[in-house]
Amino acid sequence: MLLICGTIPQEGAALITGEAKFDGSKLFVGNTEIPCTQGTAALASAACVVAAHFQIPAPQAVFAGDTGAGKGSRLLYDYLIKNLPRINPDILLMHYILPVMGLMKQVCAAADKCTKRPVMMADASSMYAAKAAGLAPQFDIFTPDLSEMEFLADAEAIHPAYISRHLFRAEIAHIDKLIDAAYRQKSMAKTVIVKGAIDHVVQEGKIKFTLSEPDLPALEAIGGTGDTISGMVGAFIDVGLTPLDAAVAALKANREAGRYAQATPATKIREIISAIPQALKHD
Amino acid sequence: MFFGGKKQNKFEGGGLVLFQVVEEAIASEKILKAAQFEVKLVAPPPALRKGCDLAVEFNIVEKAGVERTLIQKDAHFVDILPLKGAGELLDIVKVKDFNDACMVKAGNMKLTFDKKTGVILNISGGGCPDIPFLHLSMVDKKITEVARPKDNGHTLCALMLDRAFVEAWEIFSKGAS
Numbered sequence: 001m002l003l004i005c006g007t008i009p010q011e012g013a014a015l016i017t018g019e020a021k022f023d024g025s026k027l028f029v030g031n032t033e034i035p036c037t038q039g040t041a042a043l044a045s046a047a048c049v050v051a052a053h054f055q056i057p058a059p060q061a062v063f064a065g066d067t068g069a070g071k072g073s074r075l076l077y078d079y080l081i082k083n084l085p086r087i088n089p090d091i092l093l094m095h096y097i098l099p100v101m102g103l104m105k106q107v108c109a110a111a112d113k114c115t116k117r118p119v120m121m122a123d124a125s126s127m128y129a130a131k132a133a134g135l136a137p138q139f140d141i142f143t144p145d146l147s148e149m150e151f152l153a154d155a156e157a158i159h160p161a162y163i164s165r166h167l168f169r170a171e172i173a174h175i176d177k178l179i180d181a182a183y184r185q186k187s188m189a190k191t192v193i194v195k196g197a198i199d200h201v202v203q204e205g206k207i208k209f210t211l212s213e214p215d216l217p218a219l220e221a222i223g224g225t226g227d228t229i230s231g232m233v234g235a236f237i238d239v240g241l242t243p244l245d246a247a248v249a250a251l252k253a254n255r256e257a258g259r260y261a262q263a264t265p266a267t268k269i270r271e272i273i274s275a276i277p278q279a280l281k282h283d
Numbered sequence: 284m285f286f287g288g289k290k291q292n293k294f295e296g297g298g299l300v301l302f303q304v305v306e307e308a309i310a311s312e313k314i315l316k317a318a319q320f321e322v323k324l325v326a327p328p329p330a331l332r333k334g335c336d337l338a339v340e341f342n343i344v345e346k347a348g349v350e351r352t353l354i355q356k357d358a359h360f361v362d363i364l365p366l367k368g369a370g371e372l373l374d375i376v377k378v379k380d381f382n383d384a385c386m387v388k389a390g391n392m393k394l395t396f397d398k399k400t401g402v403i404l405n406i407s408g409g410g411c412p413d414i415p416f417l418h419l420s421m422v423d424k425k426i427t428e429v430a431r432p433k434d435n436g437h438t439l440c441a442l443m444l445d446r447a448f449v450e451a452w453e454i455f456s457k458g459a460s
Contacts (some may be wrong), residue, residue, distance in 0.1 A: 011418035036449045038407065068413025068437035069348065071320070080314055084424040096412045098438070099344050100321075101295045124410025125344070125440075132297065145408060147391040156368035158297045159344055159408075160391035161439035163373055191443030217379075221386045222393040223407040265384040 002047060002059040002238040003087060003118070004127075004231070005076055006040030006095030010065035010111040013072040015079060022048035024274060029061045036270045038223030040095045041050055043123070043231035047093075048278045051233035059235065060089070066098065067124075073098035083107045085113040092118040093234040095227070099129035099159070108138050119237055122189070123230040132158040133185050139189035143230040146196040149175065154184040179205060191243040193233065195226045195250070201247040208244055211251050216258045224269030228276070230252045253279045293324050300353070301327060301361040304332040311358045314367050318352045320345060334361045344411060347445075348437035370380030371440060376450045385454060389446035401426045401455045411438035425451050 004020065018030030022045040027034045034041045042201030047059045062079055066072030076097050083094070086106070092111065104126070111117055120142040122130045125147065128138050144152060148188055150158040175194065182188045194200040197217065200211040219225045229250050236246035254272075258278035261271045298335055308324060315322045320341055327338040341349050343365045345426045350363055372390075379386040386395040392414075395396040402425055406418045413436045421429045426448070433445040 007412040007415075009412075035419070037415055038418045041415070066412040067416040068411065068441065070342075070345065070412070070437070073318075073412055096410060096415060098342070098412050100342060101297070125412065126409060126410075128344070133295070146392070146412075147388075147408065151391070154368065154401075158365060158367060159401050159439045161372050162343075162365050163444050164391070198292045220379075220383065221381065221393060221407055223405050223406050225407065225421070255432070265381045266384065266397070268405075 001089045002091045002093060002234050003062065003089035004040065004044050004047060004059050004093045004095065004234065005062045005080060005097065007066035007072045007076065007097060008034055008038065008041055008042070009037065009067055010257065011067060012065045013075055014065060015028065015075055016061070016063040020044045020048050020059045021271070028061055033064065038269055039227060041093055042224035042269045042273065043093070043227040046231035046276060047125060047226035047235040049273060050280070051238065053277060053280045056239055059238070064274070070098040070238045073100070074103070077103035077107060081110045084110040088114045088116070089118045091121060091234050091237050093121040093123070093230065094126035095230070095258045097126050097129070099125045100134035100281065104129040104133050104135060108135055117159060119266055121230070121234055128159055135188045136158045136189055141191045141193065141233065142189040143193045143195065143233065146175070146194065147224055149178050149182070149194050152187040153178040154186070155185045175200060176207070179207065191247065193229065193247045195229055199251045201244060201251070203244060209248055213253065214259045215218050215253050216255060216263050218263045218265050218267065219255070219258045221251050221265040222263060222267050222269060222272065225254065225258070225272060228269065228273060256282055257258065294321060294340065295422065296323070296340045296342045297366050298346060299325070299331060299361065299416070300339040300341065300349065300363050301331070301333045302337065303359065303361055304312050305335050305337045305363055307359045308335065308337040308339055311353055311360060314350060314356045314358055315339065320349060320352070328366070329387070331366070340363060346387070346439055347433055347441045349423060367434050376446060378450070378454070385451065387447045387451040387454065389450065390443040392440060392443040392447050394444065394447040394451050396426050396451050396455060398455070398458060403429070406444065409440035409444065411440035413418055413437045413441050416442070417441060419445060426455055
């Protein structure tokens with residue numbers, strides 16, 4: 001079972017739990033409709049599409065409303081700390097949650113109490129918290145974009161906003177150096193999927209796969225195109241793929257979905273998600 | 284070494300508010316606690332010390348919200364800094380041209396707008412929980428008619444988005460004039 005945990009942009013911090021369903025344009029968790037926008041909603045929607053395509057059970061979701069003040073995030077941490085051993089998911093995918101290092105450590109400790117430790121995935125601010133708290137080696141999959149890869153490579157940085165200037169200037173030409181630095185500093189999960197103009201899949205500090213076609217520069221501008229990759233990776237692992245194969249499948253499907261959607265900088269993420277079924281059939 | 288023994292020192296916020304005098308630190312701690320931020324009075328490390336030897340530690344990710352709250356309450360402080368790493372927010376801004384659209388990138392945040400109309404077409408990147416909220420509030424609206432991200436956001440991602448927003452606003456204004 002894939003458990004997706006993250007905040008949604010709603011006032012009020014109540015928890016929303018249940019099966020996630022995407023009907024082609026709208027996301028539902030239980031009976032609650034969630035706006036399919038950039039962020040955890042896009043991630044969960046993409047995961048639902050993959051699950052439906054392979055006819056496996058839909059992902060389970062734990063969401064909380066949070067517009068940035070952190071109340072909903074703290075509810076999510078608390079929920080996971082108390083309930084993770086009971087839920088015992090195969091995969092835990094943590095996403096937009098206010099980074100709180102101490103609470104992330106407690107979530108990892110709760111994961112250790114599961115009958116079988118879940119595949120631990122972190123994207124977005126959950127990845128920031130995991131790295132800043134020195135927990136990266138306890139995670140199986142990180143999904144940074146290039147600027148977040150620079151953050152992982154900066155030993156001192158506790159958020160991408162505070163990375164060293166020279167790293168931010170490095171860009172793609174030096175990605176191998178960023179990977180090497182992050183790996184030496186133990187800031188890498190076991191598998192790291194670097195999303196960008198050229199996608200990279202890295203394991204044990206080594207680049208195992210790259211992808212640059214179809215070349216769609218507009219995808220970088222569209223909010224949520226990294227979220228959809230992370231959601232699909234989680235779902236592909238739930239299907240039974242290895243992390244490497246899941247990464248490759250998700251990266252290919254995301255680019256193909258962008259092509260089918262004829263992505264421009266004005267395209268919205270729901271249009272990309274709606275094109276994922278077509279991309280999966282193509283593959 | 285921070286105040287308190289090992290048993291008390293569980294909070295790892297990663298950010299410090301520095302003050303000129305102890306009274307300002309104590310008053311600010313009360314203000315931030317009342318606003319429901321998780322904070323703690325600590326002694327700043329010598330390398331970061333400016334002013335008095337008492338500081339407020341907070342979750343550095345919430346820098347935008349903490350700074351705004353202190354300013355709104357007329358609290359006096361010297362500086363707000365991360366405990367580790369670069370002391371200043373990343374200030375490099377990059378611009379990418381998409382013919383009809385322009386993408387401005389500041390750190391991990393990207394804002395794309397229509398060059399003719401100034402409408403914000405997309406916001407991408409980032410990971411803090413106020414970003415989906417800011418995305419909903421700003422996308423499909425004209426850049427000259429929305430509030431700055433730092434006025435509504437709470438986190439470091441919001442501050443980086445604010446840098447991209449300011450640059451995009453200037454590019455659009457120059458193009459329109």
